[in-house]
Amino acid sequence: MFRTIFSSTFRRRAAAALALxxxxxxxxxxxxxxxxxxxxxxxxxxxxxxxxxxxNLLGGMTGQNSIGHACFMGIGAYTSVLCVTQFGxxxxxxxxxxxxxxxxxxxxxxxxxxxxxxxxxxxxxxxxAEAVRQIILNxxxxxxxxxxxxxxxxxxxxxxxxxxxxAIYYYIAFAMMVGVYLIMKRIDNSRxxxxxxxxxxxxDVAAAIGIRPLKYKVIAVVISAxxxxxxxxxxxxxxxxxxxxxxxxxxxxxxxLPAIIGGSAFVEGPLVGGILMVSLSEYLRNTFGxxxxxINLILYAVVLIVVIRFxxxxxxxxxxxxxxxxxxxxxxLGRNMDKNGKEAQS
Amino acid sequence: MSIxxxxxxxxxxxxxxxxxxxxxxxxxxxxxxxxxxxxAAIGTNIMRGVDFAVKMINEAGGVNGRMIEVVRGDTExxxxxxxxxxxxxxxQDHVDALxxxxxxxxTNIAAQVGExxxxxxxxxxxxxxxxxxxxxxxFFRMCPMNSVYVRGMFDYLRDQARATGHEVKTIAIFADxxxxxxxxxxxxxxxxxxxxxxxxxxxxxxxxxxxLSSEVLTLKKANADAVIAESYINDxxxxxxxxxxxxxxxxxxxxxxxxxxxxxxxxxxxxxxxGVASVVEWNPDLTxxxxxxxxxxxxxxxxxxxxxxxxxxxxxxLKTAFEAAGTTKGSAVKEALxxxxxQGKFPNGPEIILPYNRIKFExxxxxxxxxxxxxxxxxxxxxxxxxxxxxTVWPLEYAGxxxxxxxxxx
Numbered sequence: 001m002f003r004t005i006f007s008s009t010f011r012r013r014a015a016a017a018l019a020l021x022x023x024x025x026x027x028x029x030x031x032x033x034x035x036x037x038x039x040x041x042x043x044x045x046x047x048x049x050x051x052x053x054x055x056n057l058l059g060g061m062t063g064q065n066s067i068g069h070a071c072f073m074g075i076g077a078y079t080s081v082l083c084v085t086q087f088g089x090x091x092x093x094x095x096x097x098x099x100x101x102x103x104x105x106x107x108x109x110x111x112x113x114x115x116x117x118x119x120x121x122x123x124x125x126x127x128x129a130e131a132v133r134q135i136i137l138n139x140x141x142x143x144x145x146x147x148x149x150x151x152x153x154x155x156x157x158x159x160x161x162x163x164x165x166x167a168i169y170y171y172i173a174f175a176m177m178v179g180v181y182l183i184m185k186r187i188d189n190s191r192x193x194x195x196x197x198x199x200x201x202x203x204d205v206a207a208a209i210g211i212r213p214l215k216y217k218v219i220a221v222v223i224s225a226x227x228x229x230x231x232x233x234x235x236x237x238x239x240x241x242x243x244x245x246x247x248x249x250x251x252x253x254x255x256x257l258p259a260i261i262g263g264s265a266f267v268e269g270p271l272v273g274g275i276l277m278v279s280l281s282e283y284l285r286n287t288f289g290x291x292x293x294x295i296n297l298i299l300y301a302v303v304l305i306v307v308i309r310f311x312x313x314x315x316x317x318x319x320x321x322x323x324x325x326x327x328x329x330x331x332x333l334g335r336n337m338d339k340n341g342k343e344a345q346s
Numbered sequence: 347m348s349i350x351x352x353x354x355x356x357x358x359x360x361x362x363x364x365x366x367x368x369x370x371x372x373x374x375x376x377x378x379x380x381x382x383x384x385x386a387a388i389g390t391n392i393m394r395g396v397d398f399a400v401k402m403i404n405e406a407g408g409v410n411g412r413m414i415e416v417v418r419g420d421t422e423x424x425x426x427x428x429x430x431x432x433x434x435x436x437x438q439d440h441v442d443a444l445x446x447x448x449x450x451x452x453t454n455i456a457a458q459v460g461e462x463x464x465x466x467x468x469x470x471x472x473x474x475x476x477x478x479x480x481x482x483x484x485f486f487r488m489c490p491m492n493s494v495y496v497r498g499m500f501d502y503l504r505d506q507a508r509a510t511g512h513e514v515k516t517i518a519i520f521a522d523x524x525x526x527x528x529x530x531x532x533x534x535x536x537x538x539x540x541x542x543x544x545x546x547x548x549x550x551x552x553x554x555x556x557x558l559s560s561e562v563l564t565l566k567k568a569n570a571d572a573v574i575a576e577s578y579i580n581d582x583x584x585x586x587x588x589x590x591x592x593x594x595x596x597x598x599x600x601x602x603x604x605x606x607x608x609x610x611x612x613x614x615x616x617x618x619x620x621g622v623a624s625v626v627e628w629n630p631d632l633t634x635x636x637x638x639x640x641x642x643x644x645x646x647x648x649x650x651x652x653x654x655x656x657x658x659x660x661x662x663x664l665k666t667a668f669e670a671a672g673t674t675k676g677s678a679v680k681e682a683l684x685x686x687x688x689q690g691k692f693p694n695g696p697e698i699i700l701p702y703n704r705i706k707f708e709x710x711x712x713x714x715x716x717x718x719x720x721x722x723x724x725x726x727x728x729x730x731x732x733x734x735x736x737x738t739v740w741p742l743e744y745a746g747x748x749x750x751x752x753x754x755x756x
Contacts, residue, residue: 037433044426137523145525147451152458152480164462239429241454243525246425285427286434289420293381296420 010335017333025174029167039166041282043238046173047231049274052258053180053267054227059256060264061184061193062220063200064114065122068129069228070251075102076229077236077246078136081148086141091150091161095233102229107222114217117203126249133247147243150236161237169238176234180227181271187223188267196220261307263314272315372415373408373674375400375664376435377657378446378456380423388448388653392471393418395654396445398642399661406694409668414661417441421452428452432459441465442674443664445657450474450525457485464676466667466683470660471653474525475533478717484680486707488660490724492526492602493712495625496533496574498726499600500541502623502740503572506598509742510751514598516546518570520561520585522553522577530576530602536713546570553578562588565596572598579605586615586622589755597752599623600728603652607729607736616734621753623730627652628700629738631746632727635699655699662692663705669693683707684719701727701744 032038055069076098083094113124136142153162163169187193195216198206203213236242245251262273280303284296311318319325329335377396379389400414408414417439419431428447435441436459444460444467447453453472460467461482469477469485473492478485490498507513519534521527531548538545547568549561562585565573573596577585582605589595601624605611612619630639630649638658639650650658663686668674671682688705691697698705704723711717727744729736730753737747 035437037430037437040430040433044430144528145523146474146476146528147454147525149454149476149480152461152482239425239455240458241425241451243425243451245451282430285420285422285430289381289418291418293386293420297382297422 008335010329010333013333014329014335022178026171029170033167036166039170041279043166043169043173044282045275045278046170046177047234047238048255048258048278049270050173050177050180050231050234051228051255052262052270052274053177053184054224054231055255056259056264056267056270057184057187057196057227058220058224060259060266060269061188061200062196062217064217064220065256066125066221066224067122067249067252067256068125068127069224069255070249071125071129071132071247072102072106072225072228073232073235073255074129074136074242074244074247075105075132075225076232077242078142078148078232079229080233081150081236081242082142084150085148090159091233091237092159095230098233099226099229102232103222103226106225107218110221111214111218114214114221126252129247129249129252133244136244136247143243145244147241149241152240162240173234173238176230177271180230181267183227184267192216192219257304259314261304261314263316263319265313266316266320269314269316276315370412372413373443373668374415374417374439374441375661376417376419376432376439376441376444376446378419378421378428378431378435378444378452379448381418381420383423385423385448389421389423391651392448392653392657394642394646395470395650395657395659396661398645398654399658399665401645402641402696403662403665409665410672414665419446421447421456423449423452425451425455429455429459432456436460436463436465442668442676443467443679445470445660445664447472448653450477453477454480457482460484464680466664466676466680468660468663468683470656474529475712475715475717478720479715481716481718484676486683486719486721488663488705488721488724489627489656490726491712491717491720492529493533493536494724495602495726496530496537498625498728499574499602500534500537500543502600502728503543503598504541505740505742506749506751509749512571512597512751514543514571516544516568516570516572518547518549518565518568518573518596519545520549520551520565520573520575520577522581523550524553524578526602526604527553527576530574534574551581553581555581555584558584558588559592562592562594566592566594570596572596572600575599575601575606577601577605579608579611582606582608582611583614586618586755590618595753595755599753601625603627607652609648609651612731612734612736618755619731620734620756621731621750622755623728623739623749623753624736625726626729626736626738627726628655629727629729629736631729631736632699632701632738633744633746634697634701638696638699659698659700659705662695663688666692666695701725701741 058064058066079098079101080094083089083097084091137145153160156163156165195211198211199213206213258273258277259270262269281300284299288296379392380386381389400416404413419435421428421431448471450472453469461484466484468488470488475491475493478487503514519531521530549564551561599622603625606624642650667679667682671678690703702723702725705721707719708722709718710722727738728740730739738745739747739749
């Protein structure tokens with residue numbers, strides 16, 4: 001493995017740059033220790049990015065557009081909170097249960113729904129999310145519309161997953177995001193990834209060459225939902241109070257945006273989009289929100305429209321064919337590129 | 347320049363420097379409400395109450411000479427954003443106290459930020475009961491909680507019999523499936539037996555439903571002596587229209603504020619809403635707070651509503667606590683709030699304009715649950731639409747009008 005990393009100047013420099021980036025991200029919370037608000041923005045960005053990475057497995061890699069992902073996250077969050085409050089479990093014990101419950105429910109429901117393609121599938125995800133929200137809304141055990149909360153804990157408590165120190169949440173969220181990214185990267189380069197991408201390009205062709213679309217789509221949705229459940233667990237432990245509004249349609253749409261803006265054809269798309277969108281939205285709200293309410297949302301919308309209009313393949317879609325890439329990867333990182341922008345074999 | 351003149355100039359400069367250096371920085375209050383999104387209209391009314399109180403306090407010399415400054419945070423009505431806003435206000439803007447939020451879930455999340463950073467927080471608006479069950483030390487609730495609203499409605503149903511001679515034996519509930527609606531149903535079931543009343547129908551509908559015909563039909567069939575209602579504004583308007591269509595005129599319809607006291611409710615339902623009664627936290631015809639409302643109206647062009655009157659009062663509570671603490675240190679202000687006992691009027695300030703005369707945060711139990719730091723003296727008033735405007739009819743000591751029975755819906 002290390003031989004491939006150090007096989008060329010570009011790879012060596014790219015690895016060094018990546019290591020530097022990770023090191024900066026790891027040191028950052030220490031320098032921000034007096035600024036929990038900025039840490040909070042990062043935590044929110046990591047969480048949103050994780051959700052968007054999960055969405056992208058289904059939406060980007062498999063081509064099945066879901067607008068119900070907040071619901072997978074919601075099932076995870078609710079399962080863990082209910083395990084803690086109703087059954088007195090430890091939050092850590094509730095995590096695998098939350099993932100399992102989410103995986104089983106989505107596996108069962110969606111194995112029946114993947115007969116539907118394209119927009120019809122999208123409609124099913126909307127209906128599924130709304131159905132789950134309605135169940136919670138009318139279910140006494142789950143706190144109905146009032147919601148359920150985890151008990152407040154003072155100080156840092158690893159056992160109860162509650163920390164006064166934002167930096168700990170930061171590291172956990174960062175690890176969660178990086179972990180999910182690595183899993184997605186692994187899937188992207190695996191048999192599973194190729195099967196999913198074949199299904200995205202042409203389902204009939206995939207079926208003709210022996211890839212069973214139904215099976216792979218169910219695998220994709222179960223992995224995607226399980227990752228969302230982990231993010232949901234994190235959300236519940238961080239915010240410590242949840243109500244059925246976390247599963248609203250608007251929440252689902254918000255999770256799709258980072259992937260689309262970053263470039264849903266790329267595994268890194270949600271990573272770029274998530275960090276950018278969350279920091280942009282927070283920056284705008286806190287700069288203008290108190291002075292001229294609404295202007296921040298207008299500016300945010302303008303940025304969205306401009307990106308979608310002029311860079312429909314997302315930021316990475318633009319980057320992969322840009323002069324900036326030639327400069328960054330060619331000049332700075334010393335990559336030998338052929339005229340197609342592929343790395344020349346030396 | 348003579349020496350005398352020089353001395354005078356120097357004395358002037360010294361005096362100027364003295365005031366410049368001696369002037370203490372303002373006390374900062376963070377206000378977290380939805381200023382954009384679906385709840386923006388509500389948030390704007392709340393902010394008016396805060397701004398108006400701060401203006402009044404500062405004009406009268408502030409808190410021991412220190413001015414109050416309000417730092418706004420827009421929650422957009424979203425839970426995750428509420429947390430960001432609270433974090434920002436506390437750790438970047440270094441506010442000395444927090445006011446907020448409107449929706450109870452957001453308040454619950456923001457209160458944790460205040461608790462962790464030892465910044466006192468008052469909610470003037472959030473009514474969901476479980477908010478005060480957490481045992482936070484730095485969180486105080488001024489407004490009545492939902493069960494108190496419902497108890498007030500039952501008191502009204504009982505008391506109106508003395509005025510009208512028509513006793514209420516049976517009740518139907520019409521509420522949406524929001525957290526408030528569900529709490530109304532829950533609390534009504536707790537109170538009904540105590541008041542010797544029977545709930546004969548419970549209609550829980552989906553907020554924003556396009557049609558309420560079958561719901562109204564259920565109410566009509568139940569034919570209860572009184573209907574208790576809770577809706578957002580669109581549903582409230584639809585209910586009034588549907589009642590007309592089906593020619594069902596419940597003799598008493600009493601609502602839990604919300605949509606029924608929305609400024610557009612009376613406009614949209616002119617000629618079909620007379621007789622509808624609703625809880626109000628405050629009303630322009632209340633015998634209290636008349637001069638404050640007049641000044642408020644001069645400033646903003648509209649009357650105070652329940653929310654602005656509540657946020658106005660909460661701001662005065664903070665002012666009083668800062669003054670009593672003599673410092674802005676969180677733990678000292680918290681202790682001042684714990685000890686605070688305002689009876690009738692604020693020290694060097696206005697009377698309590700809400701329909702109660704005492705503000706004191708106390709721990710208490712309700713329905714087997716321990717509650718912490720609620721203003722246990724908080725209560726509500728009830729108004730009835732008469733000649734197209736809300737007139738306060740209960741509690742009788744603050745009432746400006748007599749109860750009309752049965753409701754006419756004209």
